[in-house]
Amino acid sequence: MSALTNPIKPRTLLKDLSPAELRALAWTSEIPNQWGIAVYHTRIRSRSAKHTFVVYQPTAAQEERIRKVQDYLRGQDVILVERDLVQNPECRFRTHFYVPRAYAQLAHMLSRNMFVPATPKEPDIVVVQVPDWPELMIYIHPTPDGKVYTYVLGSDYYGECKMGSLRAAMHIMREHRGGLGLHAGSKVIQIKEHGQLVDKGALIFGLSGTGKTTITVNDHDLRSPERVVVLQDDINLLRPDTFCYGTEDAFYVKTDSISTQPEILPATRQPEAIGENIYVDPNTGEIDFDNWEISTNGRAIVQRQAIANTAESIDLPRADVIFFNTRRYDIPPVGRLTSAAQAAAFFMLGESTVTSADDPTRIGEPLRVVAFDPFILDEYHKQGNIFFEILKRNPHVQVYLVNTGKVGGMEDGRKITPQVTLKAVESIVRGQAAWKMDQNLGYETAVEIEGVDLSVFDPYEIYGAERYGRMMSRLRAERQSWLHKFPELHPDIVAAI
Secondary structure (H helix, E strand, C coil), X not given: CCHHHCCCCCCEEXXXXXXXXXXXXXXXXXXXXXXXXXXXXXCCCCCCXXXXXXXXXXXXXXXXXXXXXXXXXXXXXXXXXXXXXXXXXXXXXXXXEEEEHHHXXXXXXXXXXXXXCCCCCXXXXXXXXXXXXXXXXXXXXXXXXXXXXXXXXXXXCHHHHHHHHHHHHHHHHHHHCCCEEEEEEEEEEEEEECCEEEEEEEEEECCCCCCHHHHHHCCCCXXXXXXXXXXXXXXXXXXXXXXXXXXXXXXXXXXXXXXXXXXXXXXXXXXXXXXXXXXXXXXXXXXXXXXXXXXXXXXXXXXXXXXXXXXXXXXXXXXXXXXXXXXXXXXXXXXXXXXXXHHHHHHHHCEEECCCCCCHHHCCCEEECHHHCCCCCCCHHHHHHHHHHHHHHCCCCEEEEEECCEECCCCCCEECCHHHHHHHHHHHHHCCCEEEEECCCCEEEEEEECCECHHHHCHHHHHCXXXXXXXXXXXXXXXXXXXXXXXXXXXXXXXXX
């Protein structure tokens, strides 16, 4: 047995504390502000991916390090927060989160993010976070019996705590529960078809800065009886029949553009909201989300019920449409993928470009992350192969590529505004968009969307047909090269680009 699975035995274990009690323990870490919400500033302000290691068979040095951490915790007062991921009793995960009392703010944040357990249960997931450890190191230890243990050392960033649990749940879902974890938002769009209201289940994928949250929470200006039901913003667990289990009771949203998101902004002013690394004027206490002096990766935990158009349930009964958001500077606003294999290929490509949230010095560079999901532990080919099988089994699912960047270049390109994107999504869901095959791109592109002048974004007009053909030929070669990095990927997926 690895030391990573040893029980935590602190000097004092503080458990069963309410969010209010946890906030009281963390009050010395709060930044006073005009709204009276909890705001915390951290030393580490983003995830430490380069220092994160999946450990199946720990080395002697790793075992020794963890034993030293456990010895250290024996002299500490430690908080234990027990929470459930997934609301649905068919697929719940119990997570235990341990953190020294001096960092009670992390326990407070988690307590607001996940579900309060209804019944006792042994943990499926254990996360231990020791922010004041002198080394920055994160170990993830999946076990053969379907549990995952995570040690977060040297970081006080809440994202490590949250994703320590969600990343583990996604892994367990794939390896032990016959499904697939997705880094995607979800919503139901209820529209009229032939005089009857029908539900269209939507999954929205996208890396940071591509508008995943914007699409997820938007109501598309629908009027009763048509409406939108917002379900999840971050992680869904997909069954083979396309039913998706929602995972969280709150949204952990980026705040760099939240002042322009009327669906979410009011939720940040509710008493239960928590801000992380957002700017607070030291003289007036005024919160300014558009001031990025603290970080470009400011965050807020907002209660799901405080967001417009949410419902009691967080599950998606059936996925009908899937949107892959990408922020590029050379493709049209919307494309329709033509087969399950091609959809799985673009799922594996996980395309976008680097944004300020990723690295301000590399803005605009191509970026590919398998499944749009930076939290996959290993065996990336499994994501594509399982997704491919699910799409083949459910031919009703249509998959679309949505560009939320520009057409014509990063500096001088024609900006695809959120209004264009949201109108395109609505048109797609209503089945009112018109399409044509583009041989250079290899999939269908929209030629008609009500209320949108697509000619403005025509790359053949912007670049010229010959030049654009060469550009797409290079892009296709880059995509094929990426897919060939995964030799165990189904050959139909590789051949689809």
